[in-house]
Amino acid sequence: MQYQTVLKKMKTELNYQVQYYLDVENDFLVLNQLLDKNIELSFEGYQCLCCGKEKKIFRQGFCYDCFYNSAAVGDWIMKPELSTAHEDIEDRDLDYEKSVQLQPHIVYLALSSNVKVGVTRKTQVPTRWIDQGASKAIEIVEVPNRYLAGITEVALKEHVADKTSWQKMLKNEISTDDLIEAREKLKQYLPEDAQPYFLANNGKITEINYPVLQYPKKIKSLNLEKSHVYSGKLKGIKGQYLLFEDTTVFNVRNNEGFRVIITIK
Known part of the structure; x- marks a missing residue:
């Protein structure tokens, strides 16, 4: 065929x-x-x-x-901390940017090679984790916009990786780190503006199996x-x-x- x-x-x-x-x-x-x-x-x-x-x-x-012209690939896509729609400031297309940035976002920990921190729109859970090849993932905070998620990720990646070793992920060389334990350790490093959004009652780990x-x-x-x-x-x-x-x-x-x-x- x-x-x-x-x-x-x-x-x-x-x-x-x-x-x-x-x-x-x-x-x-x-x-x-x-x-x-x-x-x-x-x-x-x-x-x-x-x-x-x-x-x-x-x-x-x-x-x-x-x-270099489409709003769908602005710098804030890869660097959420650069989001400005919450301040009514346009990058390339404010209506589009508001539609994406001004919705709930999740900051999470994923285990794909080593423990990494990441950001995704709430509607993209668990799709984002699957796309990264994560075997396990857990949410840390749920914030109302992309900017808050971005500054949270920036703060946490001072203490944990924000990249996956794609070679190790594909070889299935996965660390055995405890995501719940890692989440609790990172809680103290949340930015002040993100602390009220810590998901204290959501310690559920999502496990993902691949074909x-x-x-x-x-x-x-x-x-x-x-x-x-x-x-x-x-x-x-x-x-x-x-x-x-x-x-x-x-x-x-x-x-x-x-x-x-x-x-x-």
Whole structure:
């Protein structure tokens, strides 16, 4: 079977095991059903996810012009502490920025390689954790806007990592740190403005299991722009990565905006 599509990040559903779906044409692929099957990926070109033009992708599925003009990729996306909509100050598009920034956000701890702190909109729990390949996650605070979440993350990352080692995550080399214990230790470092939002009665850990038959011992990252065609047997899916039998890994999200042909053999 063969499918043509412009790559977008895989959609997910948290069940006993994460279910993965990939948009293709006017349909979707249930990727869990493709485990142990041979898949060919063929690079055909680019299509910006913002303007829809066939222009080279710069970052995050956007062409150069859209990346530096679209409100959807302002600096506050990666650095929530730069959010200004709560002060009625525009970055690129105030209406859009208010719609995203002025809603409940969660600051959390996740265990994907080591313990890390992160920020996400409440509506993106647990999607954000799955996209990072976290095996466990726990919420710390729920704040009413992105700015408060950002300054909380900045304060906490002085005491805990804010990055995942993606290689260790894909190899399933996960630390055994206690998230509840880590949360309690970090409570004292919350900014004053965030302290009233500490989730004192929510110490629940979310555990996440991924559809992986075989974890790679070494990692070889697939660059479709250079190789153009790749074929391999799918052995697992974790985070936004496809894991293949020959230790090749493919980050779907990092290749958003690429037009590809997917052949299931």
